Amino acid sequence: MxxxxxxxxxxxxxxxxxxxxxxxxxxxxxxxxxxxxxxxxxxxxxxxxxxxxxxxxxxxxxxxxxxxxxxxxxxxxxxxxxxxxxxxxxxxxxxxxxxxxxxxxxxxxxxxxxxxxxxxSAIITALSAAGLPTDRFTFEGFLPHKRGAREEKIRALVNDPRTLVFYESKHRIVETLAVMQAEFGADRPAVLARELTKTFETFYRGTLASVSAAIQVDADQQKGEFVVMVAGHDNPPTAGEIDTDTLFKLLLAELPPKKAAAIIAQLTGDNKKALYQKALELQGKA
CATH class of the missing domain: 3.40.1010.10 (Tetrapyrrole methylase, N-terminal domain)
Incomplete structure (x- = not known):
């Protein structure tokens, strides 16, 4: 006692x-x-x-x-x-x-x-059972409500090597997972913890694509409070190295593929024709 x-x-x-x-x-x-x-x-x-x-x-x-x-x-x-x-x-x-x-x-x-x-603490509780690396992680709290600001925030974290931890509400969980798929990539490992320590506590483990698909199957799984954990980039660009995929995403939002490829070719010295082909492929996936 x-x-x-x-x-x-x-x-x-x-x-x-x-x-x-x-x-x-x-x-x-x-x-x-x-x-x-x-x-x-x-x-x-x-x-x-x-x-x-x-x-x-x-x-x-x-x-x-x-x-x-x-x-x-x-x-x-x-x-x-x-x-x-x-x-x-x-x-x-x-x-x-x-x-x-x-x-x-x-x-x-x-x-x-x-x-x-x-x-x-929901952060530590979720991480303790997630099965993602916890030697280094960053807590980002709730993402901005507006989609544009949310996309910008997530985009800024694409190359972060640490496990990323977010809170999210039932009103935005489906949309947030969709944005994460678009920015981090559908195959990025992720874990979603729902209703921690409560009767209907649930963990979804897999990729952003599989986790997103799992909660969309059942509307009841979109209710409650969520902790979203996303694995960090497994091979982030080193200082001075140009991440062409991220650069393409930024440029193709404003420029035609040919112009975007030409700019990246100037920055990297890579083959302009190959970069143009990659730009077309990325634009086709958008």
Whole structure:
């Protein structure tokens, strides 16, 4: 049996909460939530359900994307008056693609102690069971809502050798996978994790093409919350080396094949006729 967590006055505890399965809440997190005076949370209704499950009644203060800056002074005053506080998000670890960054930064600048209470994180949970390389990875969070901006963001990551991790919602998962296929290539290895730690947790492993096809077969598999993991480029261009495929994609969006081939021939010294033929083939696949 663990001893009760000592709660210090004037301290903010950043508490990770379950991403689906309530049994994943740590004893320490439970003790902190029971001991603090006030809980700052993303959605008071959501946090109230967690507290009811724990048998706790607490003063709640909403801190979300739209009011975080306004709440900073209020939180500072509570801490300066000797109260203790916890910060939670709706699920997982606060600040990781969730509100809290500005608040924690401000408290640190005012020399208030900020204590992390670790726990569930969808990123690490998904990677631990994905079977993709995890010695190096980059977390890109949610992609832009607008398709053009999303394409541009993904295109910038095509040659990254690290495993790429994204969050995505049910509203855009099908379209995002389609964009990834177009930019990364249909054969790029990928894993899609859906509804992590919940009853209908599912992992799809294969290529971007096979993963995309699998969730399109069943509309129910397009519901829920998703972590998309894409293998990094297995042979990225070295510094100074020109990636002709990427260059063709950029040029063919603006120029006819003959002109695009001529420009690349000047840059690389490759045969112009062969490059022109490649341009025609790439344009035919577009």
């Amino acid at each position: 663990t001893s009760a967590q000592v709660i210090n006055a004037g301290t903010l505890y950043v508490v990770a909460t379950p991403i689906g399965n309530l049994a994943d809440l740590s004893d320490r997190a439970r003790s902190v939530l029971a001991g603090v005076d006030i809980i700052a949370c993303e959605d008071t209704r959501h946090t109230q359900k967690l507290l009811q499950h724990l048998g706790l009644r607490k003063v709640l203060l909403s801190v979300h994307d739209h009011n975080e800056s306004e709440r900073i002074q209020q939180v500072l005053e509570h801490l300066q008056q000797g109260r203790s506080m916890a910060l939670v998000s709706d699920a997982g670890t606060p600040l990781i693609s969730d509100p809290g960054f500005r608040l924690v930064q401000a408290l640190s600048e005012h020399s208030h102690k900020v204590v992390p209470v670790p726990g569930a």
